[in-house]
Amino acid sequence: MSAGVELDHVTVRFGDFTAVDSATLDIRGGEFFSFLGPSGCGKTTILRTVSGFLNPSEGAVRIGGKDMAGIGPNKRPTALIFQNLALFPLMSVAENITYGLRVQGIDKATRQKKADELLALIALKGQGNKLVSELSGGQKQRVAIARALCVQPKVLLLDEPLSALDLKLRQHMRNELRTIQRMVGITFIYITHDQGEALTMSDRIAVMSDGVIQQVGDGKAVYDEPATAFVASFVGENNPFAGTVVQADPSFALVETQFGRLLGRNPHGLEQGARAILFVRPESFQLAAGAAETTLSSTVKSVAFEGNMTHVFLEGAGKKDITVTVGRHAATRIPEQGETAAISYDPALGLALPEGKLARE
Amino acid sequence: MPVSSRLVALIVPFVVIAIFWLMARREAQRSQDPTRKSYFERNGTTLGIVFILLVAFWTLFLVVLPYLYMVVESFHPTLPPPKRGGPEDVLTLAQYKSLVVLPTGGTNVTHMGAFVFSIVASIAVTALNFAICYPLAYYMAQAGSAQKVRLVMLGLIVPYWVNEILRAFSLRLLLASKGLINQALMAIGLTDAPIDFLGNNVGLYVGLSYAYLLIMIFPLYNAIESLDKNQIEAARDLGAPWWRIHWDVVIPYAKPGIASGCTMVFMLCAGSLAAPLFLGGPRTLWFTSVIYNFFFQAFNWPRGAAYSFILLIACIALVMLMLRLFKVSLGETIK
Incomplete structure (x- = not known):
């Protein structure tokens, strides 16, 4: 089950500083959508606005057609994967994955079943009792994905989750993310400053600079038909x-x-x-x-x-x-x-x- | 052998120095790194000896000896000075027994009551202090803006520039039957007659909690401050309500800090003297007051020392039990 995300003239200000300036776009349900831009361009602010940690100063965020104003991050059909993953270090892998279910008061047997299911999906079968600190970088990555998928979000938000990995693993994880996205069929919104990641994984890309969306289009369009001088010089x-x-x-x-x-x-x-x-x-x-x-x-x-x-x-x-x-x-x-x-x-x-x-x- | 027990206090310094000496000698052998120089190679013989003597002096005169003297004292009978060292000066457990059974026969209800009350009240104060400090520490460490946190910090620290006795007495003035709080309560008609805050030990609890506020707040603040904000947001994003975030993420993470703060507040509370004396009700007897009286009123040092050690051991045992119960190691609490 997936849902589209609509940004309707979303503006976010911090004091005098405008982090996002009247962003308007329509992310389709089930799409792999990337926000691409240099650091400080406002892409993370957009992500935090969609997930509910920030409220837009102006404009509206709609998920599945429903206005999200006044709905907190714990009540939104989104799940966020943090740049540093933010796995809970004092919980086991299985506890991490099923934390969202535990919060909903779902019983232990069901949680255990769900954990086994997701561990199989991320190729960590039988490793649910390990501590997070015992896993490698790529395995932690996959646990973070499983933890987010466990609450069955309609939209998965990813904040540069691959930036901490080495090159080979990063390339491998790109394919893996794409595969998982096709398998679960939900909307992925991916934030990155790495144009390679954006081009290889995304159905569509929004290129951002200084809080303004410069261009929205598929990888080919952004690369071959850049709309502005910024896009032409940033992508490739x-x-x-x-x-x-x-x-x-x-x-x-x-x-x-x-x-x-x-x-x-x-x-x-x-x-x-x-x-x-x-x-x-x-x-x-x-x-x-x-x-x-x-x-x-x-x-x-x-x-x-x-x-x-x-x-x-x-x-x-x-x-x-x-x-x-x-x-x-x-x-x-x-x-x-x-x-x-x-x-x-x-x-x-x-x-x-x-x-x-x-x-x- | 009455004299030899006090002689122990003279032998111990040499034992301590010898232990430090051996530790210095063995340090290099135990090290995994073969290129590591030994203690004396690093510091030179003269400086090495000076360091050992300095540390030994500190350990001896500030840590070991005072207590050692008290331990020895507590196993002696109460005797007037001329009889000390005489045939009646034998090692005995009488001082320890006297907490339970009076030397004159009968159960020592007063002292046992004071002992139990002090421990229970200290636990209550620790709990109260934690309940006050946790939200404050969380606000300072995670929620508040830098400027507001500085203001809160200032508001917390400045009252501690006032000395303890003045603070206790001003609290007494506030809580007295004709004090500001009772006057205010009567003025708004919440109560007809003044409430006996001091007699009900409300003053005692408030005073003790206030006195050790900072000692609770800083370990908590330190522990919570190092928690990655993303952890809190991740829990929230996964659907956790605010209280679950604290229960599942913040408190487990801050556990060593909580243990450290609670341990210190409990120990200091159980051993405090001024606040219970000034703010306790007329029927309230704090165990340290009993000890104080043995030392300075009755000049019964052996019994005072014995009571002190009973209190100390009871407190340590309780803290250890709590640490075990909450699965915190002693090492973690002093990080």
Whole structure:
């Protein structure tokens, strides 16, 4: 049983500071939905508002169509998985998992049965009597999930639960979370600053910055069709070239940058004279000259071999750094450090967006 | 052998020094780490000896000797000074027996009554103190904003700048039959005649609880303060009402702090002298008053010492029993 979550112009203020500014979106029942953004962007505040630990200063949160105003976190059909998991250290694994049932006054035999069931689901069969401190990081993770699922929530809220794990385990847990979500079929709302996690697991993603939802869409849309300069620079790697539009039509724009005139798609319909940033992803470049308005000349600063791909860091006009990523299969010769290289891209892969705040500036 | 028992007090210092010396010598051998230097290698011989002597002095003169003297004293009969050390000065359990059976025959109802009352009242004060301090400590540690917590802290500490006797007497003034509280109660018509707060020992309980408020509150505060707020929120998120969160999450976590606070308050209460004397009712006899009288009124040190040890051992036994019952180890309470 799942329920949709509706945010209706939700604004949360702490004193003068606006943590979330008029967030409006509709999370569908049974969806794996992620909030993606850098720390301090307001994503955790949204999660706490949905779970009931915070009240919105304005607007409404509706779960399954029901307004949640005045309903405390212990009465909402949500369960939260904390960043540090917050397992109860003095209780056994089984006691942890079934705590929500114990609070409801459900008898011990039923609780035991439920615990066994969930322990089997998280592959910890027969380990219910262990103490939490005896488990490994990944096992604790799964216990936290089981504890939240035990109260049969309609919405599961996850606050960066994988951030404490090492890389291999994190990747493994991504798949596992997705599998569990499909199995139980409830709505998952996932908070993360890791775009890899958001892209691989989510049905849809909301990218946030400074309390404002920048874009809502599936992974492909957010990556290929970023709505703002922030999204373009935050999700995945990107090379921004700031400048002024010198020539524009509804499909393409020519932007005058410090590298000369560069061509890219123009989804926002930028007009001539507008300030714009032209984005080209590292993997969209090729290490060869092309048409004049898609070719840049630069010097190779360093080369980083990463196994499945090679990053070439170049320095262009005005000490501007450009990253080019070349896949293994490409038969291109990788230039040496200090060499001058011409690089170019397919104009369909260049993207002109209105000037705006970039991530990691 | 009447003299030798007091001689023990002279031998013990050398035993204590020898024990410290041996501990210092053996320390390096017992260590798992082979590169660890021995005590004397680390500190040098001279400094090492000075340290041992200093610690031995502290242990002896501040901890062991005073008690040792009292222990020895408590096993002697009550004798006038000229007869001490004489043939009548034999080791005896008479002083201990006298709590139950009077030397003149008959049951010692007065002293046993005072003993039982002191213990029971101390337990009651400890419980009352815990009931007052737990919500306050929880507020300070988890719920309150930093600024308000500072104010509460100040409000708690400042009254302790006033000395104990002044505090007890002002409380007496408040609770007296013509005191402020009775006047106020009569003015709003809650009662026609003044309530005898002091005679009913209300003053005693209030005074003792107040006197040891800080001693309860700080261990509780320390324990609750280190609890991860997410634990509380997790329990709440899983549907627990507020009282269950305290029962299942906060109190089990704070158990060592609770045990530590309760132990100290109980011990201090049972051994307190001023507050029961000033605030107790006319029919109330606190056991420490009995002991005090033996030492300073009757000059009967052996019996006073024996009573003191009965009180001490009873208190320790009770605390141990409670720690066992609540499954707290002694080590945890002093963390």
